[in-house]
Amino acid sequence: MTDLQDKAEKMGIKIPEITFEEINEQIKPVLRKMEQAGIRINVSYINELDQKLSSRLKELETEIHKSTGTEFNIGSPIQMADILFDKLKLSTEGLKKTKSGISTAASELKKIEDTHPAIKLILEHRELSKLISTYLRPLPLLVDEDDRLHTTYGMETSTGRLTSSEPNLQNIPIRGTYGAEIRNSFIANPGMKIIAADYSQIELRIVACLAPDKLMIESFQRGDDIHAKTAAQIFHIPLEEVTKEQRRVAKAVNFGIVYGQTSYGLSQALDISPAEASKYIKEYFESYSGITKYINYMIDSARKDGYVETLFGMKRYLPEINSSKHYIAESEERMAINTPVQGTASEILKLAMIELDKQLDEISKKSGKTARMLLTVHDELVIEASSEIAQEVATATKDTMENVIKICVPIEVSIGIGDTWDEAK
DNA sequence: AACTAGGCT
DNA sequence: GTATAAGCCTAGTTG
Numbered sequence: 001m002t003d004l005q006d007k008a009e010k011m012g013i014k015i016p017e018i019t020f021e022e023i024n025e026q027i028k029p030v031l032r033k034m035e036q037a038g039i040r041i042n043v044s045y046i047n048e049l050d051q052k053l054s055s056r057l058k059e060l061e062t063e064i065h066k067s068t069g070t071e072f073n074i075g076s077p078i079q080m081a082d083i084l085f086d087k088l089k090l091s092t093e094g095l096k097k098t099k100s101g102i103s104t105a106a107s108e109l110k111k112i113e114d115t116h117p118a119i120k121l122i123l124e125h126r127e128l129s130k131l132i133s134t135y136l137r138p139l140p141l142l143v144d145e146d147d148r149l150h151t152t153y154g155m156e157t158s159t160g161r162l163t164s165s166e167p168n169l170q171n172i173p174i175r176g177t178y179g180a181e182i183r184n185s186f187i188a189n190p191g192m193k194i195i196a197a198d199y200s201q202i203e204l205r206i207v208a209c210l211a212p213d214k215l216m217i218e219s220f221q222r223g224d225d226i227h228a229k230t231a232a233q234i235f236h237i238p239l240e241e242v243t244k245e246q247r248r249v250a251k252a253v254n255f256g257i258v259y260g261q262t263s264y265g266l267s268q269a270l271d272i273s274p275a276e277a278s279k280y281i282k283e284y285f286e287s288y289s290g291i292t293k294y295i296n297y298m299i300d301s302a303r304k305d306g307y308v309e310t311l312f313g314m315k316r317y318l319p320e321i322n323s324s325k326h327y328i329a330e331s332e333e334r335m336a337i338n339t340p341v342q343g344t345a346s347e348i349l350k351l352a353m354i355e356l357d358k359q360l361d362e363i364s365k366k367s368g369k370t371a372r373m374l375l376t377v378h379d380e381l382v383i384e385a386s387s388e389i390a391q392e393v394a395t396a397t398k399d400t401m402e403n404v405i406k407i408c409v410p411i412e413v414s415i416g417i418g419d420t421w422d423e424a425k
Numbered sequence: 426a427a428c429t430a431g432g433c434t
Numbered sequence: 435g436t437a438t439a440a441g442c443c444t445a446g447t448t449g
């Protein structure tokens with residue numbers, strides 16, 4: 001029994017008798033089945049979108065060249081910085097630097113969006129060229145004779161998460177103007193449905209239990225909206241009076257906390273002053289004192305032992321955590337905070353997949369219909385099932401994911417059924 | 426191959 | 435004085 005498991009059992013986590021090595025062995029055949037199954041895409045729909053965006057891209061290119069008065073390669077950050085900051089003399093104040101010069105990343109360009117009409121065009125150009133070159137062009141070339149994409153899952157990550165490559169189906173767009181359209185081109189076979197199941201705030205629930213943090217645990221047990229609850233805490237107002245904007249801020253703080261985010265980082269993410277960000281983080285730590293202790297405990301134990309571990313015993317060594325270069329040490333401190341949380345979440349999803357795989361086989365056998373897992377995206381599963389049994393499969397999926405392990409708070413899964421990946425979400 | 430950028434959880 | 439949010443994969447440019 002590891003330290004973390006001992007701590008966890010005291011907090012009412014019932015840990016299944018299995019190690020992370022065994023989980024990783026048992027997940028392999030499941031992943032091979034998923035790779036073989038593949039997911040169907042609507043190739044002609046993607047090609048149409050490609051054409052549409054490509055023609056807009058050409059327009060943008062012309063407009064940008066006209067607006068800047070130079071025919072340069074918009075895809076070259078070097079040329080871009082040259083045009084914006086040397087030729088057009090746009091202000092570089094407050095912009096990040098890269099190794100080679102001023103950053104032209106979207107997050108930086110947004111800061112000077114109103115100082116020149118070309119910037120908005122450049123940002124749109126970036127968005128479209130990303131979608132075209134990474135998704136719309138390559139994906140149709142990778143389908144099999146049934147229009148299905150087959151990814152390859154990998155397991156060699158430092159936290160135990162899975163990876164997906166050639167193609168990566170774990171970073172298919174969902175946000176932005178075209179996210180929904182792209183996800184709508186991931187479709188079920190005729191007579192079948194796509195089922196998407198997501199763990200809701202799994203990492204926050206895990207850290208609440210690992211910490212343990214009394215207030216956060218109570219909030220999850222009551223079924224509160226955790227981001228609103230956090231907003232109420234950091235703004236010192238009643239839960240009912242939390243505004244959307246306050247909730248958005250609180251969500252970012254909750255999110256950042258599992259990454260060991262600093263006030264500077266939060267200020268960048270929210271576009272607020274470091275002083276304001278610092279105030280929120282301070283209020284957060286005062287409200288959730290268990291989380292504060294967790295962070296200190298993880299850093300201390302990593303300094304002492306040289307590693308941290310997940311609930312099922314996967315170790316991550318952090319040899320530089322005592323480095324005298326403090327940004328090196330701080331980087332590993334953040335890993336010490338994040339790895340047990342991210343790694344445990346990953347183990348829980350893998351356990352659920354191992355169990356669900358058996359159940360789907362049973363349902364298929366019993367009904368004579370298809371039910372198969374297709375994708376895993378860190379806290380989400382995508383399944384394809386015959387329409388007749390889709391509801392049954394969805395129920396079994398939710399039940400399995402929510403009950404594969406008992407932790408000190410309820411685990412919640414949101415689930416949807418549709419003809420496409422977007423519709424199922 | 427290094428660097429920059431940007432897509433996802 | 436330097437850096438500042440965890441973990442991935444892919445594409446385009448540059449030298």
